[in-house]
Amino acid sequence: MYNKSLVSYFRRNSKTVNIGGIELGGENPVRIQSMTNTKTSDVDATVEQCISLYKSGSEYIRITAPTFKDAELLSEIKSKLKDKGINVPLVADIHFSPKAAETAAGIVDKVRVNPGNYIDKKRFEHFEYTNEEYTNEIDKIKENFVPLINICKKNKVAIRIGSNHGSLSDRIMSKYGDTPLGMVESTMEFLRICVSENFFDVVISMKASNPIVMIHATRLLVKTMNDEGMNFPIHLGVTEAGNYDEGRIKSAIGISSLLADGIGDTIRVSLTEKPENELPVAKLLSDMKFEVDSNLFQNSQLPEIGIFDFIKRKTFAVKNIGGDNLPVVIADYSEENNIVNKNTLFADFIFVEEKILPNINSGSPIIVKFDNYKSIENTYPYFSYTEYNDSNNKSDELNFVEADESFVNDLQLSKLSSDQKTVFILNLNKTKSPLHFARQVFYLLLHNKIENPVVLKYENNNNGDKFLVETASSTGTVFIDGFGNGVYLKSKSENNKKIVNTSYSILQACRARTSKTEYISCPSCGRTLFDLEETTAKIKEKTQEFVGLKIGIMGCIVNGPGEMADADYGYVGSLPGKINLYKGKEVVKRNIPENEAVEELLMLIKKDK
Numbered sequence: 001m002y003n004k005s006l007v008s009y010f011r012r013n014s015k016t017v018n019i020g021g022i023e024l025g026g027e028n029p030v031r032i033q034s035m036t037n038t039k040t041s042d043v044d045a046t047v048e049q050c051i052s053l054y055k056s057g058s059e060y061i062r063i064t065a066p067t068f069k070d071a072e073l074l075s076e077i078k079s080k081l082k083d084k085g086i087n088v089p090l091v092a093d094i095h096f097s098p099k100a101a102e103t104a105a106g107i108v109d110k111v112r113v114n115p116g117n118y119i120d121k122k123r124f125e126h127f128e129y130t131n132e133e134y135t136n137e138i139d140k141i142k143e144n145f146v147p148l149i150n151i152c153k154k155n156k157v158a159i160r161i162g163s164n165h166g167s168l169s170d171r172i173m174s175k176y177g178d179t180p181l182g183m184v185e186s187t188m189e190f191l192r193i194c195v196s197e198n199f200f201d202v203v204i205s206m207k208a209s210n211p212i213v214m215i216h217a218t219r220l221l222v223k224t225m226n227d228e229g230m231n232f233p234i235h236l237g238v239t240e241a242g243n244y245d246e247g248r249i250k251s252a253i254g255i256s257s258l259l260a261d262g263i264g265d266t267i268r269v270s271l272t273e274k275p276e277n278e279l280p281v282a283k284l285l286s287d288m289k290f291e292v293d294s295n296l297f298q299n300s301q302l303p304e305i306g307i308f309d310f311i312k313r314k315t316f317a318v319k320n321i322g323g324d325n326l327p328v329v330i331a332d333y334s335e336e337n338n339i340v341n342k343n344t345l346f347a348d349f350i351f352v353e354e355k356i357l358p359n360i361n362s363g364s365p366i367i368v369k370f371d372n373y374k375s376i377e378n379t380y381p382y383f384s385y386t387e388y389n390d391s392n393n394k395s396d397e398l399n400f401v402e403a404d405e406s407f408v409n410d411l412q413l414s415k416l417s418s419d420q421k422t423v424f425i426l427n428l429n430k431t432k433s434p435l436h437f438a439r440q441v442f443y444l445l446l447h448n449k450i451e452n453p454v455v456l457k458y459e460n461n462n463n464g465d466k467f468l469v470e471t472a473s474s475t476g477t478v479f480i481d482g483f484g485n486g487v488y489l490k491s492k493s494e495n496n497k498k499i500v501n502t503s504y505s506i507l508q509a510c511r512a513r514t515s516k517t518e519y520i521s522c523p524s525c526g527r528t529l530f531d532l533e534e535t536t537a538k539i540k541e542k543t544q545e546f547v548g549l550k551i552g553i554m555g556c557i558v559n560g561p562g563e564m565a566d567a568d569y570g571y572v573g574s575l576p577g578k579i580n581l582y583k584g585k586e587v588v589k590r591n592i593p594e595n596e597a598v599e600e601l602l603m604l605i606k607k608d609k
Contacts, residue, residue, distance in 0.1 A: 012222065012262045014233040017201050019158050020089025020109030022059055024203060024265050025233030031266040032282035034275040035062040035093065037525050037532075040070040040077075047080045049275070054088045056279045060266070062091040062112065064525045071103035078107060091160070093525070094118065098144050105151040110203070112160040115186040116167035119144045129174065137171055142193050149199045158201040159194070163187045164239060165208030165217070166566070178566075180206075180217035184224055191230060203266070205235035209520045210566070211254035212511055214238055215480055218258055233265035234258075240520045240552075243272040243536055245502065248281055248465060249472040250509045256473035257480050260290050260435045270523040272536050272553070278523070284469045291432035312482045313442060315453045318423050319398050320348070321485050322453025326513045328486035329503040330367070330455060331496055347500050351382065351488070367400055388422070400425050402457070403441065419452070425488060428458045434474035435481075442483045455486035463493040472506050479510035514548045520567050521553040528555030529573030530594055538598050539571065546605060552582070571601050583608075 016026035024031055034053050038045040040063055050061050065071040071092060078090055092104035092111045098118065105111050119141050129137070152159055163183045168176075176182030183206050194202050204225075206217040218234065225232065238254035241247040251269045258264050267285055269278040317323025331347035351367040365378040370393055373381035382400040383391060402425040426441055428434035438456065445454070456475045460467050471489060478484050487503045494502075507513040521536045522528075536553050543551060552567035570582030574590065579597035581589040581604060592600050 010262050012234075013231060014265055015200060015231050017158050017203060017233055018156070019060060019091075019203075021087070022089055028265070030259070030264060030286040031059045032057060032279060032286050033060040033062065033091075033266060033268050034058045034278045034282075035268065035523065035525055036064075037275055037523070037528060040064055040073055043073055043076050043080065046077050047084070050077070050081055050088065050090075051084065051086055052276055053279070054086050056276045057283060058088065058279055060089045060091055060110070062093050062268075063108075065092045065100050065104050066095055067097060068100050068103055071097075071100040071107070074104055074107045098148060101148050102151050105148060105157050106155055108157065110158040110160055111148070111152065112162050113145075113148070113190075114167055115161060115163055115190050116169045116172070129171070134171075134175070138189055141189060145190065145193055146197060149194060149197050152201065153197075153199055156201070158203060159199075160203040160205060160235060161187050161190045161194075162205040162207065162235070163217075165206075165210070165213050180213055180220050183208075183213075183217040184221045187221060188224060188228075191225070191232070192228075195230065200232075202232045203235050204232050205237065207237050207239040209238065209240040209250075210511070211238050211250055211257070211476075211509055212480060214254045215257050218263060219261065222263055234263055235266050235268070236264040237268040237270055239270050240522045240554075241270050241272075242519045242521045243533065245468055246505050246509070246519070247271045247273075248468045249476070249502070249505045251281065252285060252469045252472035253476035253480065253506070253509050255285050256288060256469075257435070257477040259285065259288060260433065260477060262290075272521040272523055272532050274533070275523070281465055281469060284466060285473070288473060289432070290436065313446070315451045315485060316420055318421060318453055321398075321423050321455070322451075325485070327479070327484060327507050328455065329500060329507070330457075330486060330488035331364075331500050331503075332488070332490045333496070335492075347503075348486070349380075353382075370394075382425070395421065397421060398423065400455075402427055403454075404430070422452050423485070424452050424454045425457045426454050428456060428474050428478075434458065435477045438478040438483060439481065442478075442481070453485035454483065455488050456484050457488040457490070459490035461492045463491075467491060467494055468502060471502060472509070476506045476510050479507065479512045484512075517543055517546050517548070518550045519553060520550060522555050525555065529576055530555065530579070535571070535598065539601065542598065542602050543605065546609075549605070551601075569601065569605055571597060 014025040017024045036046050036049045038049050040046055046063060053061050063074060065074060074092060089109040092108045094101040094111060094113050095117050101111050101113055163186050165183060168178060168182050168186055172182045172186045176185055187204060204221065206214060206221055208214040236255045236258055238251045241250040255267050267282050269281045271278050315322035317325055321328050328348035330349045330351055332351045334351060334353035347364055349367050350364045353369050365380060367380050367382050370381040370383045370387060370391055373393055380395050380398045380400060381393065384402050385404060388401045399422050401422050404427055426438060428438060431437035456478055458471060458474050460471045462470060475487055487506060489499050489503050491499055504515040508515060519540060532555050539551060539553055550567040552570035554572045556573045572580045572582060574580040577594050578591040579594055580587050581592065581601055589600060
């Protein structure tokens with residue numbers, strides 16, 4: 001449940017962990033990091049990319065070490081970086097091999113292990129355990145994990161216990177399913193071993209390609225740690241977020257939702273692009289401020305809101321807004337210079353402010369300022385809160401009313417609960433923290449039993465990454481809480497095509513409305529067996545028509561089948577130049593030549609349609 005502390009902002013009190021001389025957690029700033037995608041065996045290329053990432057602002061750099069030989073090469077990489085005057089902390093990314101982890105722990109500053117495949121197995125098999133058998137399995141984990149802890153203690157090396165939604169072990173899956181609870185329990189097994197061994201230089205992460213799962217798992221982990229007296233720092237990231245706008249939007253929603261809760265000590269934005277592109281996005285997120293207007297929320301009582309499960313706020317329907325309807329998208333045509341691609345703009349409503357512009361031919365309903373409103377079919381008035389109270393020029397079907405500070409502090413709000421022809425437009429600008437302001441307003445509506453639909457309005461006049469990150473963080477976070485029945489974005493720097501596409505991408509990232517194909521693509525690393533960025537672009541170009549379909553594009557078989565477990569189809573590197581194709585969790589074609597695999601994937605999808 002939310003408590004009053006989550007209505008205001010506070011930073012979670014986490015333990016400080018020293019990683020190669022750069023402290024993480026406590027009162028330190030939120031750190032940003034990235035990961036190389038060169039072959040670890042290509043030492044010179046890995047060194048050069050580490051230098052590039054360091055110059056781009058990466059405070060820690062992760063390098064994959066899937067084998068003992070790769071782990072040994074970390075020493076040469078570290079030595080060459082020091083020779084060039086680069087002392088950035090290095091993190092070894094380990095899968096499956098305790099021997100590789102133990103070797104790396106004598107070289108790097110942090111070792112990342114995945115509880116799902118470090119000792120446990122992932123073969124998509126179901127097992128039944130007695131309590132004794134389950135305890136024996138945990139004892140086996142301890143037996144294999146303690147040697148790594150002892151080496152890390154000796155060398156003052158930190159450990160990141162990084163659980164991923166798609167790579168939970170068969171043992172955890174058999175007991176808890178592929179759930180946030182399973183992620184938490186998988187992590188806590190390793191954490192309890194660390195505590196029992198008096199080892200506290202530990203960082204935790206809970207990652208998923210679905211931002212909702214990532215957010216709920218992390219919140220549940222924090223609660224579970226609190227209950228057991230633990231306060232380890234948290235690494236945040238949405239894994240396999242994809243590329244371009246969608247990757248940035250997914251990452252922004254997942255990461256900023258938790259930062260707004262005061263959770264998060266370091267972040268990595270995982271993009272299917274060159275890793276240097278991740279750092280400006282991470283920096284935008286780490287710099288976000290979450291301040292609250294304390295005078296806007298006067299009620300001491302709060303309704304009970306679940307933070308570990310998605311619970312949508314109950315609303316009545318006003319035409320196609322609210323109730324069981326999908327969230328709507330409103331496009332703004334109030335400025336002549338923002339009218340572009342009008343015939344391809346598929347927004348649910350068009351706002352024109354003063355008059356119906358003759359060159360709009362979208363076929364969508366029109367919204368106009370209330371004093372220009374006339375009872376014309378498919379046209380509806382827009383009011384400020386005070387204008388609505390005083391006006392008689394209202395629609396008999398649908399009225400849009402913008403909510404502001406006067407709305408929040410009006411003691412007569414409850415009278416609106418009987419007005420079932422009104423949709424509120426919640427303006428998230430003019431507030432220090434859009435998410436906290438929105439929470440305050442929605443708590444107020446719940447407290448007064450007001451069930452009118454609410455559309456989120458947000459204007460951001462930046463462009464590029466800053467527009468995407470700030471817009472997604474300010475609106476998508478609200479949908480994650482189960483609030484909001486639509487989105488209305490504005491910008492003087494981006495055209496309407498980009499703005500409307502961003503609106504739909506935000507809703508899809510929040511699992512609120514599906515309007516396009518979804519891609520679960522990994523960010524690439526030294527294990528990757530093909531050009532992920534180029535291949536992802538090819539697959540996107542050929543599969544955009546399959547609205548609602550989820551396609552996984554994974555660089556290797558280490559994490560690929562697990563991480564894309566909820567995808568409908570998968571494209572996974574199996575050997576150099578070879579691809580396995582998946583339908584759900586099942587391999588349907590093996591070792592296809594890479595130059596044929598995209599077309600084979602397309603044929604497989606079309607065959608099932």
